[in-house]
Amino acid sequence: MKNSDDIDVITRALARVEPGRPGGNASDAGARALLAALAAERPGPSAARPRRRSARRLVVGLAGAGLLAAGVAVGPGLLKGGGTPSYAVTKESDGVVYVQVRDFRDRAGLAKRLEELNVPAIVDYAPPGKWCEEPRGTHVQDIPRGLYSVPENIPGEQDSQGWQMRIDTKLFKPGQTFVWTISDHSTSTILMSGPIAPCVLVPDTSHEVRPIKSDYRLATTKGGSLAGFRVDEKTVGEVLPELDRRGLRITYLIMGVTPDNPGGYAELRTQTRPVGDDWIVWEAEESIREPGLIRLLVTDKRFDRNPVYGGPRDSVIKERS
Amino acid sequence: MYRETYGLITAYAARRCDSPQDAVDVVAETFAIAWRRMGEVPDGQQATLWLYGVARKVLANHYRVQVRRQSLNVELDAEMADLYQAAPDSGVELTAIAHIFRALPDADRELLSLVAWEELDRQQIATVLGISRNAVRIRLHRARRRFARALAEADVHFTSESRSAPAKEHL
Structure with a gap:
């Protein structure tokens, strides 16, 4: 039998396009035509959305999705943000503007600030379940390189909901406008030319955040590794002995909960390092991939109601005895 | 991108x-x-x-x-x-090999071509295919063996020196 090198060499020789060589070039007419055709279509829900870190992951699918949905927009960035402005726009002397947005609802403030800095922009806020009816104008196909950056996390605020982007105002051509649609879940940034239709809100759920499939599932319901053992609203110290007795390994999900605790939480971080015995457990999940690994959903203090369920667990999970 | x-x-x-x-x-x-x-x-x-x-x-x-x-x-x-x-003209010998290659199971051809044509390593292939690295290793081994056997059965001889294709870093 030929050795594997020979086989690969033979296979290589069969390649229509020599390995290592590109097929086409992105600057070819065909490539540009393809890109233009794509750009004419509305980009995906999160096209220009800053990449969400784990903090963004709010567990919606755990129990009553509708119940928890209210908490979806909550992020630790907003929790801490007592003195942080909802947006910041700064202009450098070379015409480069940095925009940082932390609160997606302050549409007017952001629009005004951009106008002051001569950034031709329209900003609209789309409430959940709605989006501005499209098309609103002609999309510019030939976007100058460096005109704007894709929204990115604000440095030092990795866990926040906010994003920032860099815009080079020198590169705008006359008649071009930046059309922003911001919502709680996504930000769309499209460069358009000519007249722009006002935002007419229409029902649209394609911009909603889709729940991320979790690697964990509830451990305390029937069939779970903690079936029959309630952990909710107990302290870590009360829960640990039973977990030890069952030979389970533990990881902690530190939850972020807004002061008014509307139901729902953010995942601040996950750690295997033990937390205080007086911390509060709100639920236990088990790893789907690693049997015997339990994830405790914890906070460092007690809340008046279980943030996981927006109230008592019993109101959401009905167990037949 | x-x-x-x-x-x-x-x-x-x-x-x-x-x-x-x-x-x-x-x-x-x-x-x-x-x-x-x-x-x-x-x-x-x-x-x-x-x-x-x-x-x-x-x-x-x-x-x-x-x-x-x-x-x-x-x-x-x-x-x-x-x-x-612009694709290079295939000689008679290569045409025969191509014929045998085409007769391989789809999965074999895909794997072999990801290695030899796209020059991906095992980890990268694992990512593309959504399988484990070890599965890639095993499947690749089998695919190469099947291809080699098919070539041997068809009595196609091929000397790697006869082609200019350099053997790149292999897996």
Whole structure:
């Protein structure tokens, strides 16, 4: 039998396009035509959305999705943000503007600030379940390189909901406008030319955040590794002995909960390092991939109601005895 | 991302599709999916692997159903046709090998070509195919063995020295 090198060499020789060589070039007419055709279509829900870190992951699918949905927009960035402005726009002397947005609802403030800095922009806020009816104008196909950056996390605020982007105002051509649609879940940034239709809100759920499939599932319901053992609203110290007795390994999900605790939480971080015995457990999940690994959903203090369920667990999970 | 991956994906499609029209469809559909699912595209080099993953699924669907051509892009059609035209002439020996290669199971051809044509390593292939690295290793070993056996059975002899293709870093 030929050795594997020979086989690969033979296979290589069969390649229509020599390995290592590109097929086409992105600057070819065909490539540009393809890109233009794509750009004419509305980009995906999160096209220009800053990449969400784990903090963004709010567990919606755990129990009553509708119940928890209210908490979806909550992020630790907003929790801490007592003195942080909802947006910041700064202009450098070379015409480069940095925009940082932390609160997606302050549409007017952001629009005004951009106008002051001569950034031709329209900003609209789309409430959940709605989006501005499209098309609103002609999309510019030939976007100058460096005109704007894709929204990115604000440095030092990795866990926040906010994003920032860099815009080079020198590169705008006359008649071009930046059309922003911001919502709680996504930000769309499209460069358009000519007249722009006002935002007419229409029902649209394609911009909603889709729940991320979790690697964990509830451990305390029937069939779970903690079936029959309630952990909710107990302290870590009360829960640990039973977990030890069952030979389970533990990881902690530190939850972020807004002061008014509307139901729902953010995942601040996950750690295997033990937390205080007086911390509060709100639920236990088990790893789907690693049997015997339990994830405790914890906070460092007690809340008046279980943030996981927006109230008592019993109101959401009905167990037949 | 488009700029960086366009060359790779067009080459991939051209290597895997029998006709330039099919290759254009695969390229167009792959980028259309990437566009629609922009938020899912990972960063950096992973983006390329993600695209390969999409392209291979498009390719698979392409063979299953006769898709109607979605968009008319005459420039891309022409460029792809040129790419096929420019393909090196295959000698008799290579044509025979190509014939045997085509007779291999789809999965074998895919694996062998990801190694030899796209020059991906095991980990990268594992990512593209969504399987473990070890599974790649095992399947690749079997695919190579089947190809070698088929070549031996057909009594096709091939000396690697006779081709100019340099043996690149192998797995």
